[in-house]
Ligand code: SF4
Ligand code: SF4
């Protein structure tokens with residue numbers, strides 16, 4: 376018995392009278408949902424709602440809608456729960472998903488409002504006044520000492536730790552070659568170079584074609600150690616130890632053997648066709664002391680010339696963990712919240728483990744301040760930064776920099792269909808099929824991603840100007856510039872934010 380009990384999620388229709396029979400939609404569908412039988416016919420079960428066919432139909436005659444199938448409503452056994460039971464009864468396996476959480480999680484950014492100048496505190500016009508968005512990633516000194524020579528010349532006595540200068544407080548999230556296509560990764564790398572920010576190799580090594588952009592890359596060292604050698608570590612702008620990921624805290628990664636093509640295998644330094652398994656833990660890290668050893672081994676490897684950071688998922692004890700990481704010598708901590716995206720994760724993990732990024736930023740910033748070690752590491756915040764407003768609020772809560780992943784992929788055409796784990800992405804993003812990957816021209820992709828970052832940067836300047844602040848650094852951790860609506864007292868206390876209506 377092979378009948379599936381799961382109704383199609385989407386209903387594909389076209390206006391056959393308007394259709395010019397170009398068959399472009401059939402070609403555009405990465406999931407093979409469309410075929411030609413004297414007209415375009417859809418296999419509704421295969422349609423994942425990625426909307427590629429709709430966008431490329433020259434007659435705009437395609438409509439893809441959620442299947443209006445009526446199931447008796449049940450507030451407890453939602454359609455989602457029922458479908459998942461059917462799926463598991465059919466497959467007997469863990470349910471996978473791609474991209475970030477789609478549950479109705481509270482988004483605390485939406486309950487926070489930024490301050491604005493009125494009457495006695497003049498705002499700044501960002502079009503006429505200089506605004507400073509430059510941000511330095513890395514350890515800062517507590518104080519600086521200077522030396523005054525006999526001839527009166529002043530020089531810096533304090534030896535500064537390596538910092539990376541970012542033109543904007545935005546970087547791209549780690550996305551490995553393998554999880555995304557090389558054309559998508561190259562788009563991010565080219566955009567990062569043009570913008571003066573950083574992209575991140577993820578755990579997949581460094582492909583020959585993106586080596587020219589390694590000087591503006593964070594090179595990741597994850598549990599699988601794919602592609603990691605001394606040349607790789609030294610080619611990047613910073614090195615990152617990946618412990619966890621917001622979308623799947625506490626579990627590892629798995630790139631199936633069929634996705635390990637010749638090119639992926641060379642880049643990851645593993646055999647063709649072999650499963651690329653990143654174990655859940657780093658097998659040499661079971662304590663903060665172990666982590667310290669790896670941090671300093673990597674610092675040795677790069678001759679103490681580059682920042683070495685640690686990426687963790689935002690979990691219950693995040694503030695204490697972050698404190699340990701800073702004391703272990705990390706130059707930055709990358710916090711990834713529960714709403715963060717990924718190429719593939721078990722939905723049960725994505726939807727139930729971890730905490731929101733807003734809480735994590737505030738808790739970590741507060742803890743590091745209380746311990747007097749806030750200057751010792753930068754905080755990168757990620758996990759669904761959807762707009763310049765989210766970015767400004769994340770910075771006001773205590774982040775130095777935000778990392779964007781999903782937003783960058785949306786710029787490349789992603790429609791959040793959540794089927795990245797199938798490797799059939801019609802938009803050429805999360806696939807290794809050359810027919811599909813060539814849909815992204817990296818020059819075009821870089822331009823779109825760079826446009827997004829520049830637009831957010833311009834909006835950030837507008838918000839800073841409205842707050843009377845001319846440097847993004849002045850907003851960092853300035854929670855007094857935030858007010859909340861509709862949050863309970865405990866959440867307000869953790870965020871360190873007053874309710875709206877309460878003055879200074
Ligand atoms: S792309 Fe549009 S016009 Fe072309 S065959 Fe498909 S439905 Fe018809
Ligand atoms: S291209 Fe996307 S929306 Fe169109 S039929 Fe295929 S899966 Fe469905």
Ligand code: SF4
Pocket residue numbers: 425473474784788789790791792793794795796799800801802803804805
């Ligand atoms: S990257 Fe592709 S497969 Fe993944 S959600 Fe976006 S459109 Fe869908």
